[in-house]
Amino acid sequence: MTSTDESNFFKTAELSRLMVPADANVAGNVHGGTIMQMIEESACVAASRFYNHYSDEEVVKVVTARVESITFQKPLHVGDVAKVQAQVVFASNHTVAVAVKVMAERLTSKEDVVGNRALLWIVGHVHKESSSTDMAKDHNGIATVQRKGKMDLPLAKAPKLEAPTDKEGLMAYKLAKMAYEKRKARQESDPASLPDSDVDENTNPAQSNSEEDDAFSPDQSEVTLAQCMLPADCVTGAGLVRGGVVMKLMDNASGVAAVRHCGTNIVTVSVDAVDLVKPVMLGDVLKIHAVPIFTSAKSIEIQVSVTAERFCMTPEGKLERRETVSTKQAYFTFVSLGPTGRTLPMRPLAPQTDAEKKIFIEGKQRYEQRKALRAGAAMKQQKK
Structure with a gap:
């Protein structure tokens, strides 16, 4: 593995899985939630690699803070192989943006099509042993949590990241940077927190469709x-x-x-x-x-x-x-x-x-x- 390949490895992730009937509705269309779960999992793998390879913290656990966008460009069907590719494209002080692309491999026609694109914001938490949560087992031997008080999950500082050089990565970087700067201008809190609503209080009420039978x-x-x-x-x-x-x-x-x-x-x-x-x-x-x-x-x-x-x-x-x-x-x-x-x-x-x-x-x-x-x-x- 070259140094370039190794550097990319710690910023990317790729997952593949065959879509089966349990993933789809009665018409054979794969549930959007199934795709979204794979998107989030691949984004967290890429972010976890990035944090834990480049961060000074000993152990960083990552969680999704915000889904900036998900577009469903082509439907996936039972029998397709979903190939989910994730890449860390932007980093602020405490969040990283991960661009995700879902490719649908049509095994019957031997073609790949872009099914979905997404941009997610991931935060890292410094993982330390705490007495606030005790693991225990019930009478059946099943692990349970006995939580006492609040759980302390300090945010990890995001490692520095250079802008990607590939075409798709650079486009995702620009989108993430624009979204970050827009939220930063609108609020003083962390950019991963919920933005304020843009509701116009003077808007007239909607025209009701109640006349339709x-x-x-x-x-x-x-x-x-x-x-x-x-x-x-x-x-x-x-x-x-x-x-x-x-x-x-x-x-x-x-x-x-x-x-x-x-x-x-x-x-x-x-x-x-x-x-x-x-x-x-x-x-x-x-x-x-x-x-x-x-x-x-x-x-x-x-x-x-x-x-x-x-x-x-x-x-x-x-x-x-x-x-x-x-x-x-x-x-x-x-x-x-x-x-x-x-x-x-x-x-x-x-x-x-x-x-x-x-x-x-x-x-x-x-x-x-x-x-x-x-x-x-x-x-x-x-x-x-």
């Missing part, structure tokens, strides 16, 4: 799922739940809400920024709430929030229940597909309350922004 109100399709975090969901030895697990559950919940609204085969087409504002721990009970907030002619946007119920022992030996917000206001967009794979018209959404009408307008603004970005990208591609 088949329109659904948001509460007809909303979903709340709950799941306890188990050892299989965690980063090995750290008691921290992998971000990809949380993201997959978010996709599952939003997918159920989309199916309730459409009643057809649905697929994830985009995910707006997802901020994982608080780490999720072993033993936490996650509550994922998903509700439709906007529909266009052929797509539906679902708002997803995640809270974690945590149980701790007080100094008096009493069990205390705490609830923390893990993720706020993530937005998943789905389209409805017919038997031949063509996009179907979307059932309209009929917001009822003033709050629902307000977030309907916000959803429409995000939809128009995404549409403008796609149009701009298409023009650039034509010029090439």
